[in-house]
Amino acid sequence: MPQTNKPAGFQGLILELQRYWAAQGCVILQPLDLEVGAGTFHPATTLRALGPTPWKAAYVQPSRRPTDGRYGDNPNRLQHYYQLQVILKPAPANSQQLYLDSLAAIGIDAARHDIRFVEDDWESPTLGAWGLGWEVWLDGMEVSQFTYFQQVGGIECDPVSTELTYGLERLAMYVQGVESIYDLNFNGVDGTGRISYGDVFLRAEREYSAYNFERADTDLLFRHFVEAENECKALLSLGDATTNAPPLPLPAYDQALKSSHIFNLLDARGVISVTERAAYIGRVRALAKACCEAWLAGSGSNR
């Protein structure tokens, strides 16, 4: 397929997108150093989407979905993959154009393809968040999620933000024309120095699939879940009238994220029944909500 400025390898694509969003005035952050299911969970999105302070950021977020593991056997599905997340607050009037220009920056010329915005309303029950938007189709393939945040942590977003999430592996597969994620050229080098996605992650997919589905100690995880939940509440000074310590929403939010990931692991291990599932999601949501409220109460900014 003819590309104008094809980026060099998987990492080249990431670098181009970061360069593009940096040029739009975004803070280019590094990933959150915790296990999360999606870029949305990063406090740079969840918490910063709240309150009036303008904010523009972009970052790559390793995303862990334990139930999606396929032991490296499936060419399209992984339990660990990368999202590139962009948050623009308030939502610019030309959000769609900014997104399309970012595709042009990685060599996807809209004039040669069929790019479509197909209804897909986003909702995260664990974050108590929702928004309206689309999944973006590139010649029939979903490559991004595009959302106008309406609520986070059960709180109305004012102003509304634009959230863009790129499925980096899919996009790279398309740009590179490969049929398996593991065949992606990672470093953009040809010949002997070439490193593929499989070289970097195939072994990890096998080991983590075994861990997620078979080996993770569920008793330990159930205990960790409760510990993280309690720590989160303690840091928000909830339920303890004897202490006057001010709430610490950021460390508390870390604990909420931990509980969320532990829940996902327990889910992958198949030890949570359908009925219990809703109850666990409700517990995580309660933590996330409390963190969001505490964050806003503390002025909703980093200062």
Add this chain to the structure above:
Amino acid sequence: MTGELLLELLTEEIPARMQRRAIDDLTSLIADKLKAADIPTATIEGQVTPRRLVVIADGIPARQPDRSEERRGPRVGAPEAAINGFLRSAGLASTKELETRGEFHFAVINRPGRATAEVLPELILAAMTALPWPKSMRYPASPLRWVRPLNSVVCLLDGEVINLALGEVPVGRVTRGHRFLAPGEITVENAADYRAKLAHAHVVLDRAERRATIDEGLTALAHAAGLEVKADEGLLEEVTGLVECPVVLMGNIDADFVRPLPEGLPPEVLATAMRTHQKYFTCLNPDGTPAPRFLFVANNVTPDRGETIAAGNERVLRARLSDARFFWDQDRKVRLEGRVEALKQRVYHEKLGSVYERTGRVERLAEAISQRVPGADLEHVRRAVRLAKADLSSGMVGEFPELQGVMGRYYALYGDQKEAPQVAEAIGEQYKPLGPGDTCPTTPEGTVLAIADKLDALVSFFVIDEKPTGSRDPFALRRAALGIVRIILENKLRFGLRSALEAAASSYLNSERVPDEVLDFIAERLKVHLRDQGVRHDLASAVFSQVEDRGLARITKIEDNLVRLLARVAALQAFLDTDDGANLLTAYRRAANIVAIEERKDGKRYHDAEYQEMPGEPVEGSLSKVLAQVRLRVEELVAEQKFEDAMAALATLRKPVDEFFDRVTVNVDDKQLRENRLRLLARIRATMNQIADFSQVEG
């Protein structure tokens, strides 16, 4: 171009499923508001694309007409404060401007008509605000909630810009063409100019035209390849709402996926991956089998004539079908029997236990229903019930939940352990009919399973008090009830619903009230179904629930055998269409009315059982004899389900009843005679009620 309004609301992509409703609503809202403002239009039309809502109206006058309104004020001589208040509210300065007629002051308020251009902004904004989107959102540029951000507005009255207060959303005469083919700004002068420039900018404004273009394109491409398109109106509708510039393209499916089973994939899997997930149309070979091609609709014209786009779509489909192939191969390695155990872990509903437990209940019920379905083999039914839900834990159903049942059938046929074809078909048919457009099960075992599954679902959710309310029906119980009605009627199954419901309810504690409730619920669906089929609902009601005088007791008898019910309704309808029938209905009403009135007056009931032969008018005696005969005869005929003959028997009542009313006075002074005659009238009612409750017949 006189009195022309052009309104275009350029919006970020509007969900396809909302477009038609939105433009219809917007057009009628604007039309209604114009009418309410005394601003007539000669024509008004709406057009919609994924990015535009467009309303064009014509023949609008430049001004509203002047309006004069008379308002009554306080009485003459009312306190000064009251009169001053009235003057203020009417916008008048002194009492000299008031008219006085009789006791009251009147104010005549003349409202000069406003210029249309002045009225329009508030009118259009009110229409936009009132537009009921199924889901709407906030966005920074404007205070108006909208389905997606509003980008810009063209609003022209006779070519002059009408300004609307929409925050930062630009309002004027500038729009844009197709997102990729003509992204630049376009300045428009009027509606004709707008249409022409938009067409030039690769936007097909007219929805019907887009749809026709797609439809023709699909057929042309398929025919060129010697194939047919599988007709799919729903998909055609949807894709029409996804493109402004439709371009139909064809792609290839790897031949491996469309080979005969089990090497290929089941057609339903192909269709689900293609239709639901990718919105592709299926191509069929001349013999009706799936062809290794698909058709889809792009929204762009590219220099390579869609080659890159088709190649991209082929890759996506290949990935999806590879996933499906993985599940198909893996799933078949596990016996369905081996998946049954996993159903113990699968919660059906918090209050109703696991799917496994439910299987036991459905099995008992299916055994009972088997006896009523000719040709159903009990062993096959048992086996099918046991395996019915096993596919829920298969990889394929995990990925495509809508394929439940369908996959069970395939795994029963092509899995590691082959099941009897009857068992496989029953598993495949258990959820049928899935909606008004779906067919009922055709095999006896499938019929049993489908009825048992639905009856248990209805009863169980009624037991835990999860009945549908208003538009809320999360467990699709209305669909289940209608499904039962259709299966019974289409297969002419002769069985009483009540005993089946009692059998279903016997699996639950505290469920005594449930069979009656569910029967009522099914009856409601039945009436709706019959109405759609053109059957009079009053006749259905008359036959469904009859009040019967049995000795001194009045009991309500429910006709729970739907096939019999329909036969009775048909016979009743035919009877009422005859002269005898119409006449007898009149007589019935007369008899029933007199009895009802006298019962109210006397504060007591007149039971036909207490009627005694006594000396009176001769016609009285002969009526009583005929009634006794007819009563017995009708009872026999109804028991034999000979409803037409029963009606004919009723018809013999006409003459004696007519004679009775001609010659006998009921309300005579002789108390005993009067009461006895009332009992005779009650007997007319009771005799006819054996067939149907004629009091519910309308017209």
